[in-house]
Amino acid sequence: MMIQQINEAVQFIQQQYNKKPAAGIVLGSGLGSFTAEMTVEKEIPYSSIPHFPVSTVEGHSGKLIFGQLGGKTVVAMAGRFHYYEGYSVQEVVFPIRVMKFLGIETLLVSNAAGGTNTGFKVGDLMAIKDHISFFTPNPLVGKNEAIFGPRFPDMSEPYKKDLISKAKTIAAANAIDLKEGVYFGVTGPTFETRAEYKLIGLVGADAVGMSTVQEVIAAVHMGVPVFAMSVITDIGIREDENVITHEEVLQAAKEAEPKLTLIFKELVAQL
Ligand code: HPA
Numbered sequence: 001m002m003i004q005q006i007n008e009a010v011q012f013i014q015q016q017y018n019k020k021p022a023a024g025i026v027l028g029s030g031l032g033s034f035t036a037e038m039t040v041e042k043e044i045p046y047s048s049i050p051h052f053p054v055s056t057v058e059g060h061s062g063k064l065i066f067g068q069l070g071g072k073t074v075v076a077m078a079g080r081f082h083y084y085e086g087y088s089v090q091e092v093v094f095p096i097r098v099m100k101f102l103g104i105e106t107l108l109v110s111n112a113a114g115g116t117n118t119g120f121k122v123g124d125l126m127a128i129k130d131h132i133s134f135f136t137p138n139p140l141v142g143k144n145e146a147i148f149g150p151r152f153p154d155m156s157e158p159y160k161k162d163l164i165s166k167a168k169t170i171a172a173a174n175a176i177d178l179k180e181g182v183y184f185g186v187t188g189p190t191f192e193t194r195a196e197y198k199l200i201g202l203v204g205a206d207a208v209g210m211s212t213v214q215e216v217i218a219a220v221h222m223g224v225p226v227f228a229m230s231v232i233t234d235i236g237i238r239e240d241e242n243v244i245t246h247e248e249v250l251q252a253a254k255e256a257e258p259k260l261t262l263i264f265k266e267l268v269a270q271l
Pocket residue numbers: 112113114115186188191192208209210233234236244249
């Protein structure tokens with residue numbers, strides 16, 4: 001049973017670190033050094049935690065990091081699980097459920113994403129206001145575990161408006177141009193074809209990526225408020241040469257990281 005596995009993971013973690021985190025933070029590709037901003041109190045490798053999947057992708061280090069940020073106790077996931085790595089959707093969202101049972105009251109998510117809004121440029125930050133997920137399996141398929149949440153969760157505001165508004169105020173005060181937009185979830189691991197990028201833009205999405213939606217669905221299911229932000233690491237809708245590489249994605253994420261870090265840090269302080 002999923003809940004038993006979660007309880008075992010939670011117990012294991014609490015034996016090593018017993019403060020209740022106020023917020024959980026998921027760090028996307030190339031965004032791992034964010035944790036340098038934290039006063040780290042405990043690091044727990046995923047590989048040591050019962051039932052935890054193990055991260056494989058380059059740029060993801062694979063551990064839970066506990067500590068203080070913006071005056072709050074937080075837990076950060078350095079490295080997340082992607083469906084394209086071969087994990088089941090239940091495995092992808094397992095850490096989110098564990099963090100909820102550790103006590104988090106807010107989830108902050110970051111990711112690297114391809115821009116499909118013609119007004120975006122590489123390095124832009126986008127607060128996610130909504131998502132479209134037609135091609136990624138829903139993590140709630142299967143028997144509903146009532147302890148997590150309802151069978152048919154409402155998804156009218158998966159990304160909390162008040163958190164977006166706080167983030168915008170923080171961005172403005174620090175001269176950061178924070179865009180806002182719709183994130184389109186795909187499975188990957190291929191980047192999109194030209195025709196796909198175009199289609200995604202046409203249906204009203206501003207960015208596309210291979211993570212986040214399943215984690216957010218699991219959080220919303222459990223009633224955890226979410227704030228999520230994309231770093232635009234490449235522009236998918238160029239007419240000319242359009243080769244996208246993992247290296248350029250990681251590089252762009254790294255360059256935008258200080259802005260993202262600042263917003264997350266200030267937002268946590270205001271929770
Ligand atoms: N497409 C999908 N996922 C991504 C992209 C992209 O262009 N960039 C970073 N992650």
